[in-house]
Amino acid sequence: AVDQAKLNGRNQYAIYSEAMGHERVRRLMLEQDLPFAIQKDEFYLQYQPKINAVTGRIVGVEALIRWQHPKIGFISPGEFIPIAESTDFIIALTTWTLDQAIQQIKRWQIDGYQIPIAVNLSIKFIESVRVKDTIADMLALHHVNAELLEVEITETVVYNNLDAVVKEISEIRTLGVKVSMDDFGTGYSSISLLDTLPIDTLKLDKSFIATIGEERKQAVIEGILFIAERLELDVITEGVETIEEETILMNLGAYLMQGFYYSKPVHPFEIIQMVQARN
Numbered sequence: 630a631v632d633q634a635k636l637n638g639r640n641q642y643a644i645y646s647e648a649m650g651h652e653r654v655r656r657l658m659l660e661q662d663l664p665f666a667i668q669k670d671e672f673y674l675q676y677q678p679k680i681n682a683v684t685g686r687i688v689g690v691e692a693l694i695r696w697q698h699p700k701i702g703f704i705s706p707g708e709f710i711p712i713a714e715s716t717d718f719i720i721a722l723t724t725w726t727l728d729q730a731i732q733q734i735k736r737w738q739i740d741g742y743q744i745p746i747a748v749n750l751s752i753k754f755i756e757s758v759r760v761k762d763t764i765a766d767m768l769a770l771h772h773v774n775a776e777l778l779e780v781e782i783t784e785t786v787v788y789n790n791l792d793a794v795v796k797e798i799s800e801i802r803t804l805g806v807k808v809s810m811d812d813f814g815t816g817y818s819s820i821s822l823l824d825t826l827p828i829d830t831l832k833l834d835k836s837f838i839a840t841i842g843e844e845r846k847q848a849v850i851e852g853i854l855f856i857a858e859r860l861e862l863d864v865i866t867e868g869v870e871t872i873e874e875e876t877i878l879m880n881l882g883a884y885l886m887q888g889f890y891y892s893k894p895v896h897p898f899e900i901i902q903m904v905q906a907r908n
């Protein structure tokens with residue numbers, strides 16, 4: 630039915646809208662259009678800097694995917710990544726993202742900048758492809774050094790597939806690619822995951838920031854920082870929006886930061902401007 634609606638033009642969407650509710654129509658549209666969005670060139674990456682707050686320098690960036698839909702306009706990954714993950718399309722999308730990010734590393738390298746890029750990996754991608762070989766092939770194709778690539782894996786996802794994920798992560802790391810655990814502290818976090826997973830960096834979820842004024846929350850962050858240090862893990866705090874938050878975090882001993890206080894995700898050109906100003 631939706632196929633027919635699409636053939637008949639956009640006005641048909643309005644009719645379905647009334648009958649089915651806007652949410653459902655929107656979801657159906659996204660589900661239907663998503664598989665064609667790569668070839669139609671509707672995705673692009675933005676990059677958000679990761680800052681060493683002690684030196685002020687940019688230590689790397691995170692690639693964040695965006696979808697500019699021809700009719701709906703901008704769609705956030707929070708909306709379309711779960712849809713992509715419900716089908717195999719997430720595999721193609723993750724491959725596209727990795728390839729784009731690796732090409733960006735290469736372009737920056739040619740211009741004289743060594744800026745590590747972190748890519749978010751979907752669990753389905755990790756389970757479905759030979760991740761190590763795929764990444765190794767892409768790095769070789771573009772002549773990019775593995776040390777400039779990082780991958781982020783969400784903690785909730787790790788928890789459900791522990792043995793398989795541990796094996797994949799170990800393999801990825803043999804290439805020299807760094808691995809971060811994303812959104813740590815959301816869902817059913819387990820401190821014992823930290824010594825089980827062969828990771829380099831812990832990304833403290835931005836939900837910690839929301840309550841950072843509370844002393845008991847600060848105690849928890851301090852505890853995580855202490856454990857991470859003993860396990861020789863870097864900790865980066867996500868979602869830092871104000872100087873007050875930065876100050877509290879630095880007093881607790883955190884120094885790697887990411888958040889709107891420093892920069893929102895931006896075009897590669899703006900990353901270079903920031904690197905020139907800061908590094």
Ligand code: C2E
Binds near residue numbers: 888
């Ligand atoms: P994430 O990997 O945890 O990325 C951080 C999200 O927090 C980004 O949202 C970023 O824009 C947002 N953020 C950064 N600083 C702040 C801040 O100071 N305050 C607030 N409120 N938010 C901040 P975004 O770009 O909407 O991405 C949402 C999620 O979608 C990501 O969470 C990630 O899980 C997923 N995602 C994004 N790009 C990709 C991708 O290429 N592949 C996959 N598999 N997932 C992706």
Ligand code: MG
Binds near residue numbers: 781
């Ligand atoms: Mg991430």
Ligand code: MG
Binds near residue numbers: 811867
């Ligand atoms: Mg995160």
Ligand code: MG
Binds near residue numbers: 812
């Ligand atoms: Mg997240």
